[in-house]
Amino acid sequence: MEAQRRLIHQLAREVRHLETAGRRQAGRVVSSGCPAMDRLLASHGYEPGSVVEYLRSGRACGATYFALAAAASAQAARDGYLVIVDRWRRLYPPQLLAHKIDLQRTIWVYPDSDRDAVWALDQALRTAAVSAVVAEVDGLDSRAARRLQLAAETGGGLGLLVRPAEVRRHPSWSEVQWLIRPDPTARGAVGMHRGRRLRAHLLRNRGGRSGAVATLQIDGLSGQIVASDQSATDRGNGNEQTGAVHLAAELARPKDIGRDAAAG
């Protein structure tokens, strides 16, 4: 039994090597921005030259936050540039500061059409100096997706695409595909000021096992994405410290209104 498992593991590794042989450089893997998510991935992070898709279940479910966390991690790891391809001109630049992204090394591209957006993505992914490209892409046909994947392999950066959940049934060329959803059990368990609890469902994991689900929390104080349990422990300590030191800041912080309290 053990020998069989070892054989499967070895074969999986060989398949992964064959699949990723086209990559120009086999550099260090880049963290997804969350250790708990990294542990679910075949390489414990994103391979350079990968396309990663974050599918969102709703308009405001937190998928972009995950993409920005990975982009920050890639920018720090490779000391390169970040390109944001924003078709609808809605991404809010100051939010990138919360992820400690260097705005001096961030290029914003506002294309006027889907065609221009795919072209800009392709150009940016082909550039070796670009660590990551973040884009919201709704419609992407198979050819365009393959083109982006080849571009990422050429440049060695990360393509981080935020897409609607409806495309999960479509064929994909991405290495990793996550479905981000709010955690249905979070209601009432976590106050808004303490953070946001989400579920990341690993739909596609090239060279590794898919199907895993991670319950995660965006910490309200640090902004880090942590496993939900760990978050509770860590933040428990953090709260005591914050309460003791930053009294003035707490007064300036907007208060938390429960739905019932507000109604009353």
Next chain:
Amino acid sequence: MVVAACNRAARQQGIIAGMRVSEAAATGDVEIREYDPEEDLDRLCELAELAQQFSPLVGLEQLDRCLWAGRGLHRPEALLLDVTGIGPLFGGEAALVRQVGQWLRSQRFYGRMAIAGTVGAAWAVAACSRELEPVTPSHAHPSAGIAAGSPAQESPSGDRPRAVPGTEATGEPANNSMVDSADATQANIAADAAHEHTSQIPPSRFGIVAAGDDAEAVMHLPCHALRISAEQWTALQRLGLHTIASVLALPRSGLATRFGALFLQRLDQATGRLEEPIVTIGGRPDWCLEHALEYPTQDRAIVEESVCRLVEDLGRRLDSRGEGALRITCRLDFAESSPLLLQIGLFRPTHQTKHLQNLIIAQLESHLARQSARAVTRIGLHATLTAALRWKQTLLFDQQAAANRHEVARLIDVLSSRLGRKSVLQARPRREAQPESAFRMRPLTGRRHDGQPQDTVKKLSTRWAAQRAEPSSTDPLRRPTHLLPSPEPIRVAWEGPATAAPPHRFFHQGRWRTVVEAIGPERLESGWWRGPGQRREYYRIVDSHGDWFWIYRDLRTGQWFLHGWFD
């Protein structure tokens, strides 16, 4: 903070340029937008390029210091055209100036124009004369120029009028006997322009000063028509000198003692005693190349080949001077229609021929593909902004960083060339409470980078950036990931009577969403000095599906808006 410019509707409410913004805001319901001097100047330069269809010599007025023209002039607002000997080609000077007026209208500008023997006289008449004649449609000749892109679309102020440039055009007096006179061969056309919808733009106005009548034409004009400083103008008012005629009646020696040599120079320029050259926007003639085709052609291959040769020539010239181009303008003149203007911006100065060729040809192809075939007669290439090439010795182990910079510069150039300079940007945070003003986007190409800031400045700016950071890294969920360019009004409902508390439900994207939790209010108010104050109470809310939104209540109207969401 003062008003830089205003439209007609604002002027009717009593708002004038130079007024404090807070005073202007108090006059009623006004919309105030931030003035972008760089964009203003860019647009004026673009107009100057296109105006070359009327004259080969086009320039901007020079402002050595802040001048007083009834208001402070901080930037060039006038176009100067040398139209010496050009009038007959258009059927006379009056026909020429009418064509210019129609062209300005097609560009969504209102112009005040004058033709005179000197730059000073034309400027004075265009800016201050009350006897200008309107360019009526019945007078007008077919529009001479259609530009690529309209100012109202490009301007951040949208289609709201914005005072920009006055201009002047000079022309040669019609009288041939004056042509030999060096002083009389110069004249200007001036046009005070404002963006408006074409249908709402009043016809431009013009005046033509007869040959040799420059001094007489400016006599009755107010003293600020002389383009003097505010201090000099105040001193003249104190002495009771209100018109140029009253100044000319005084002895020159006394004027020089009291007001200085520059004042006399301005006086002489207005009356035609002193020549004033027009400084063309073209800058150094070495960077202006032109190729006239032997016969008009629609053959794209020939046009592209000609452009490539001009780029090669320009590259050689830049190389020999150790300079690189930051902005290049390529103009195609057609046999029977207005010229096509291509603007190429670069992130770093370059003289690499291949790179420049690729950028220009890519943009040329996309433009020609969108238009019907037209016969090209002449091609012009002009490096409008250049900078010295910087050679910096790289560290032994820093080669990767240098290669990165080079690659990113190439990427930015390619993206800007196809998508446009204003679509490839860099974001800068600003210390503003109003979320939509908390950042500013700036084009990455076509700007001169003057090296690294000094260490002290760098440190200070870093500290400032950290202070300005909103949201700070210690409060990451305070601001949304997505912000709507303009807040979207939403319908809201409460289970009981309406209160100031966040609603129980709101209507968005075709369905009612139930609010299960809310944080707030966070009150954000814009500074009173920025005009009509924005007073908002923001709430972060979660709906029953777990989606997070950012909504606010306008404290002035009580209406609710969706402003962003946390994706």
